[in-house]
Amino acid sequence: MxxxxxxxxxxxxxxxxxxxxxxxxxxxxxxxxxxxxxxxxxxxxxxxxxKVRGLLTKLLRLTAAERARGVVTVSAGNAAGALAWAARDAGVPATVVMAHTAVPAKIDAARGYGATVELVDGDLIAAYERIRDDRGLTGVHPFDxxxxxxxxxxxxxxxxxxxxxxxxxxxxxxxxxxxxxxxxxxxxxxxxxxxxxxxxxxxxxxxxxxxxxxxxxxxxxxxxxxxxxxxxxxxxxxxxxxxxxxxxxxxxxxxxxxxxxxxxxxxxxxxxxxxxxxxxxxxxxxxxxxxxxxxxxxxxxxxxxxxx
Missing domain, CATH: 3.40.50.1100 (Rossmann fold)
Incomplete structure (x- = not known):
């Protein structure tokens, strides 16, 4: 704690x-x-x-090697935008996993900050873990x-x-x-x-x-x-x-x-x-x-x- x-x-x-x-x-x-x-x-x-409070804190504490791999999170929308913004500011590639039913404005915001947005059906956490592991990205959980x-x-x-x-x-x-x-x-x-x-x-x-x-x-x-x-x-x-x-x-x-x-x-x-x-x-x-x-x-x- x-x-x-x-x-x-x-x-x-x-x-x-x-x-x-x-x-x-x-x-x-x-x-x-x-x-x-x-x-x-x-x-x-x-x-x-x-969301930027926690996600920027996490990003600032990653090692150079973790940043170099790029980061990924899963989000209904606000965490996606927050990580995308923080990663752009730090020069770190970012991917966000979102439901295909996510609010369009939140999808657009994440893309606008420079993130790669992966829209998926089904279990978002499972999709996030699969993309993280398959691409060797550094996982950034939005709350846990x-x-x-x-x-x-x-x-x-x-x-x-x-x-x-x-x-x-x-x-x-x-x-x-x-x-x-x-x-x-x-x-x-x-x-x-x-x-x-x-x-x-x-x-x-x-x-x-x-x-x-x-x-x-x-x-x-x-x-x-x-x-x-x-x-x-x-x-x-x-x-x-x-x-x-x-x-x-x-x-x-x-x-x-x-x-x-x-x-x-x-x-x-x-x-x-x-x-x-x-x-x-x-x-x-x-x-x-x-x-x-x-x-x-x-x-x-x-x-x-x-x-x-």
């Missing part, structure tokens, strides 16, 4: 390379939910999501990796540097990379802060894993929040979630769509459905007390996905 000094070291490595995203407030959201919310606006991050988790911890540091009075943090959950890093950092700094994860009921691999007591697979997961439809719970992420996350809340597809539309209309933030997960939970009745940070994880929105 990363130490607080590990996370601070990663934050120093990222400084000047990525954005320090703002903490925003909205009286309309606070009135609607009866809460004291502050929004960590990661949709303004490089490539439009939090210690360096990636440590990089995401930098977001947790920023939360408490900007708002040391936080009582709770709401974090979207896919495979567990973001919440494990944020929860580790937050709890090391202040163990009294409540950490709540939110995932789609249609793609609830982390909830299922916690119920089973071990990481599970859900290869057929699909959700309007495509960034949260991870087929597995990460083995590195799982113990951190067990130790540091108070609860995981499942939300419906309808609530994700409603929350996306409502937050966009009131705040003018073009968040993607994955980033609306905290607000979907609040719409469904989640209550929080005291200053609460909602991580707005990304803004790579495909408007057509808002139609059920």
């Amino acid at each position: 990363p130490t607080l000094e590990d996370i601070r070291t990663a934050a120093r490595e990222l400084e000047g390379r990525i954005h320090r995203t703002p903490m925003l407030t909205s009286s309309a959201l606070n009135e609607r939910f009866g809460a004291d919310l502050v929004l960590k606006a990661e949709l303004f991050q490089k490539t439009g999501s939090f 990796d210690e360096d990636v988790i440590t990089g995401h911890g930098s977001l947790g540091l920023e939360l408490l540097e900007d708002r040391p009075d936080l009582a709770a943090v709401l974090v979207p959950v896919g495979g567990g990379g973001l919440i494990s890093g944020v929860a580790r950092a937050v709890r090391l700094l202040n163990p009294r802060i409540k950490v709540i994860g939110i995932e789609p009921a249609a793609a609830d691999v982390v909830s299922r894993s916690l119920e089973a007591g071990s990481p599970q697979r859900l290869p057929g997961a699909r959700s309007v929040a495509d960034g949260l439809a991870a087929p597995v719970c990460g083995t590195h992420n799982f113990p951190l979630i067990q130790q540091h996350v108070d609860t995981i809340v499942r939300v419906s597809e309808e609530s994700l769509v409603e929350a996306t539309r409502w937050v966009m209309s009131r705040t003018k933030l073009a968040l993607e459905p994955a980033a609306a997960a905290p607000f979907a939970a609040l719409l469904e009745g989640l209550t929080v007390e005291g200053p609460t940070a909602a991580v707005v994880s990304g803004g790579n929105l495909d408007v057509s996905r808002l139609m059920l």
Whole structure:
């Protein structure tokens, strides 16, 4: 598990390379939910999501030989763009494995950053491993990796540097990379802060894993929040979630769509459905007390996905 000094070291490595995203407030959201919310606006991050924190951290820590082979990841879209951007900046060839049904804008973004995009059917993880091994590429897992988790911890540091009075943090959950890093950092700094994860009921691999007591697979997961439809719970992420996350809340597809539309209309933030997960939970009745940070994880929105 990363130490607080590990996370601070990663934050120093990222400084000047990525954005320090703002903490925003909205009286309309606070009135609607009866809460004291502050929004960590990661949709303004490089490539439009939090993913660059962990993937750039990983890339910076690869050996020269690992970089020379080229890197490959698997992604619904945001990790693909993040790795492609980071690899281009470092002069490293990048390949990303994506589902043929991935959001077209996310496919275009990865190609625009210079990555080779492999669109596949079926088991994405299996395709990723096959391409990695057949081509001798250096694998970079989008969430199940210690360096990636440590990089995401930098977001947790920023939360408490900007708002040391936080009582709770709401974090979207896919495979567990973001919440494990944020929860580790937050709890090391202040163990009294409540950490709540939110995932789609249609793609609830982390909830299922916690119920089973071990990481599970859900290869057929699909959700309007495509960034949260991870087929597995990460083995590195799982113990951190067990130790540091108070609860995981499942939300419906309808609530994700409603929350996306409502937050966009009131705040003018073009968040993607994955980033609306905290607000979907609040719409469904989640209550929080005291200053609460909602991580707005990304803004790579495909408007057509808002139609059920």
